[in-house]
Amino acid sequence: MYMILSLPGTDILTPWAFSKHLEYTWTRAAILTQFVQAGSESSPCELDQRTPLLSSHGSLCTQSFGGTYSGHSNATSPKNMGHGDHVVDQVARSLYVGYRNNATMDPAWFAAVETICMLNGCAMIHEALDTQIMKSYIWLQTVDGSIQQVEQEIAMFCPMICHEVIQKGMGSSKNYAISLPQQVNPAVLSLILDYCRFHQVPGRSNKERKSFDEKFIRMDTKRLCELTSAADSLQLKPLVDLTSRALARIIEGKAPEEIREIFHLPDDLTEEEKLEPLKNATDDPRIRLLNRLYAKKRKELKEREKLKNVEVDEELVDDRSVDDLLSFINGDDGDSKGIKTSKSKRKNRRRKDLLKSTSAHEATKNHNKESNGLNSVCRSAEVGQILPGVDATTNLQDVEDDIFPNKNEFDDGDIDDEIDPTLKEKIDREVEDFARRLNSDWPERMQEILSLGQEKKPVHLSLNGKGS
Amino acid sequence: MDDVMSRDLISDLPQSIIESILTRLPIRDAVRTSILSSKWRYKWATLTQLVFDEKCVILSNDRCKVEDGLVNFITRTLFLHQGPIHKFQLTTTHLQCCPDIDQWLLFLSRNDIKELVLELGEGEWFRVPSCLFNCKKLTRLDLFRCEFDPPPTFKGFLCLKSLNLHQVLVSPEAIESLISGCPLLESLALSYFDSLALTIRAPNLKFLCLEGEFKDICLENTPLLVAMSVAMYMTDDIAEHFEQSSTCNFNRFLGGVPRLERLIGHIYFTKFLSIGDDLGRLPITYAHLKVVELNQVSFEDMKEILVVLHLITNSPNLRELQISGSSNTLAAIDAPDLDFWEDECPSNCTFKQLRVVRMTDMSGVPHEMEFIKFLLANSPALETMSISPCVYVMDGRLNMLIELLRFRRASAQAEILFIQD
Numbered sequence: 014m015y016m017i018l019s020l021p022g023t024d025i026l027t028p029w030a031f032s033k034h035l036e037y038t039w040t041r042a043a044i045l046t047q048f049v050q051a052g053s054e055s056s057p058c059e060l061d062q063r064t065p066l067l068s069s070h071g072s073l074c075t076q077s078f079g080g081t082y083s084g085h086s087n088a089t090s091p092k093n094m095g096h097g098d099h100v101v102d103q104v105a106r107s108l109y110v111g112y113r114n115n116a117t118m119d120p121a122w123f124a125a126v127e128t129i130c131m132l133n134g135c136a137m138i139h140e141a142l143d144t145q146i147m148k149s150y151i152w153l154q155t156v157d158g159s160i161q162q163v164e165q166e167i168a169m170f171c172p173m174i175c176h177e178v179i180q181k182g183m184g185s186s187k188n189y190a191i192s193l194p195q196q197v198n199p200a201v202l203s204l205i206l207d208y209c210r211f212h213q214v215p216g217r218s219n220k221e222r223k224s225f226d227e228k229f230i231r232m233d234t235k236r237l238c239e240l241t242s243a244a245d246s247l248q249l250k251p252l253v254d255l256t257s258r259a260l261a262r263i264i265e266g267k268a269p270e271e272i273r274e275i276f277h278l279p280d281d282l283t284e285e286e287k288l289e290p291l292k293n294a295t296d297d298p299r300i301r302l303l304n305r306l307y308a309k310k311r312k313e314l315k316e317r318e319k320l321k322n323v324e325v326d327e328e329l330v331d332d333r334s335v336d337d338l339l340s341f342i343n344g345d346d347g348d349s350k351g352i353k354t355s356k357s358k359r360k361n362r363r364r365k366d367l368l369k370s371t372s373a374h375e376a377t378k379n380h381n382k383e384s385n386g387l388n389s390v391c392r393s394a395e396v397g398q399i400l401p402g403v404d405a406t407t408n409l410q411d412v413e414d415d416i417f418p419n420k421n422e423f424d425d426g427d428i429d430d431e432i433d434p435t436l437k438e439k440i441d442r443e444v445e446d447f448a449r450r451l452n453s454d455w456p457e458r459m460q461e462i463l464s465l466g467q468e469k470k471p472v473h474l475s476l477n478g479k480g481s
Numbered sequence: 482m483d484d485v486m487s488r489d490l491i492s493d494l495p496q497s498i499i500e501s502i503l504t505r506l507p508i509r510d511a512v513r514t515s516i517l518s519s520k521w522r523y524k525w526a527t528l529t530q531l532v533f534d535e536k537c538v539i540l541s542n543d544r545c546k547v548e549d550g551l552v553n554f555i556t557r558t559l560f561l562h563q564g565p566i567h568k569f570q571l572t573t574t575h576l577q578c579c580p581d582i583d584q585w586l587l588f589l590s591r592n593d594i595k596e597l598v599l600e601l602g603e604g605e606w607f608r609v610p611s612c613l614f615n616c617k618k619l620t621r622l623d624l625f626r627c628e629f630d631p632p633p634t635f636k637g638f639l640c641l642k643s644l645n646l647h648q649v650l651v652s653p654e655a656i657e658s659l660i661s662g663c664p665l666l667e668s669l670a671l672s673y674f675d676s677l678a679l680t681i682r683a684p685n686l687k688f689l690c691l692e693g694e695f696k697d698i699c700l701e702n703t704p705l706l707v708a709m710s711v712a713m714y715m716t717d718d719i720a721e722h723f724e725q726s727s728t729c730n731f732n733r734f735l736g737g738v739p740r741l742e743r744l745i746g747h748i749y750f751t752k753f754l755s756i757g758d759d760l761g762r763l764p765i766t767y768a769h770l771k772v773v774e775l776n777q778v779s780f781e782d783m784k785e786i787l788v789v790l791h792l793i794t795n796s797p798n799l800r801e802l803q804i805s806g807s808s809n810t811l812a813a814i815d816a817p818d819l820d821f822w823e824d825e826c827p828s829n830c831t832f833k834q835l836r837v838v839r840m841t842d843m844s845g846v847p848h849e850m851e852f853i854k855f856l857l858a859n860s861p862a863l864e865t866m867s868i869s870p871c872v873y874v875m876d877g878r879l880n881m882l883i884e885l886l887r888f889r890r891a892s893a894q895a896e897i898l899f900i901q902d
Binding site: 266 | 488489490491492494495497498501502503505506507510513514516517518519520521522
């Protein structure tokens, strides 16, 4: 069997068109426009303009639909449209209402009715609804299994619910309640519905809406986060924006500990990760220094790995050869290289002094070392291949390393001889001056922090607050 | 160890929400979230909108330090950032011409930048590097105090919708070809240019804002224009240039904007429009024009009055009209052509939709009063007519009021408000 759908004033729709229109299989859709049309022509149906919208009509419809579908098989073409129109409308309304009262109705059927009504003059249906004592409700099921009904216009404010109702015909009865996403528990749902209830009324001014929003958003943080999550799952963008703004306001300007406290975030970054030069957002010079310290330690660790693989002899040999070559190059080349060399020499010198005096300017050290490292890398590139261990060696910055000071001295030893003595003195003086100044600045706490670091430094370092 | 009750509230929200939250934070706070917990380490790094200003750095009196701090902050943020950057905004008075900005722009041009706002400080203006012209996806460009010099091979930004150039040093040909080369351009704002002669061809343009010394403006192809605001500063040589011109400026400027809804003209705009002959030869109707605001209309110049009349009589749906006068009182007292109002003035035009009229800086000179009389007599739907006298006019106020009382009103509900200071 098949249904012929004919809408007043339109062409007869074929069954296929019908199902395509409603996305249902046509066998389930049981709209009988014949029934509607027949109502205008045959008396037994007792349908005319004066027929009140009683549930008897609803049950009449139900019976008709519950029984055989064939009913009136003559597909009458739309005639007497004037009279018929109104009747169709009445019947459509009563079908709608009838369905509403009868919870066991097939949702597909309901959706088909609604489409008919809409095609027929949606406005009238909604007017009818307004004048009815019974409002239309949508059934919602939250993640805990509880089902509740919500006024249609409020629930339809949420795009996700709207989609479920229109596209899939869900929500029309208890058995076909719309399952809400798991983020929506009953408490949060009631909040969301409060929001929808206020905002779906079209006549409100912007000021009113804003003031409602401000009051609405005052709740504890946990609830706020739940609300954000739930609103997002229901695709209710205005509420998501509102809650995001509120959360941003909470986060803004607070220290990390406070934020962790508020949101119960685990403090699970390791010290090293915190120290990693992610971002000196606070521009705190201490953090910068800690970053450098960590970088230094990291290099040292890597270096130790590499050193394990390299034989000591070779290293020494290579080192020596590097230095020889370097001095060879430096000695031979003109001014440019010479200048470079003297600079690096000076830095080496400085480094050596700092080490010796056991007060170090971390920043300068690092800066020097990095630039020294760079220089040596450049030079070694020029010279030819050298074991990576060697380069790294010259980059070693940690005092603790046994090998390091030796190498340093070694390096320095060779190069020192070539520095102009007066220059050397000047440099010494500068360095000690500097060191003195630095020592007086830095609070003890920094030393504490350092001593709590991964590797304990035997040397008492005092660090400068100033950056390089 | 956290127990179940204090479960992490926020880290498991979808990334889109986290980004929505982080975008609403000042960039500094957003970046600081990286040390909150392991999950938060890189949540900020995929933000697509980066807005930098002086709040990113600790304030201090040392200008150099602030500059350096800001440069470092931005550089490091860009360096640590992952993924596309759709919006980059920098507003600062401290940076002007700084080589780092070039590098940032290069970085951005490789990261699909869509909206770029550069508002730099006074001083030596920043010269926009050529990499900016490779930003193919640019939809919005705001430049303040820059030098803009497109290479000859530059054809335009094909996706650009909004262009705002404020105090930008650029040649007129470059601007014209830039505007023509941006077919999707909807909003154009040019301010503080010197002696610019401009022909605007922008088929999708909806919003236009011009402010500066314009020697000449012609809207050649702007059929979709919806709102415009024009302020023209006049120097002597521009005035001279105008005297010599004979083409009708009104037609050249307002001849091709049938969809115009709002028109705001500041100083000298009506004068500009009044230059030229053949006003009224082209029949144009501004069917959508609802709001007109004309400032500094000189009611002693008959030509300007004609411009105003021509405009409003061809706008059947005009709802709001605001006019401020700037009459040289002495010159205007002995007003010639007063019979115009009786003889030649279009008498059969009715402003059916006109509801609100505001006349400000009125000196009470004859032409002004005749104009008000004209409006009152032809606006059957008028609700409010408010008149504010010019502050310099003290004696003439009583006379103004007396005259006002006599005027016939077409609208019975019309309220006339005389606003004294």
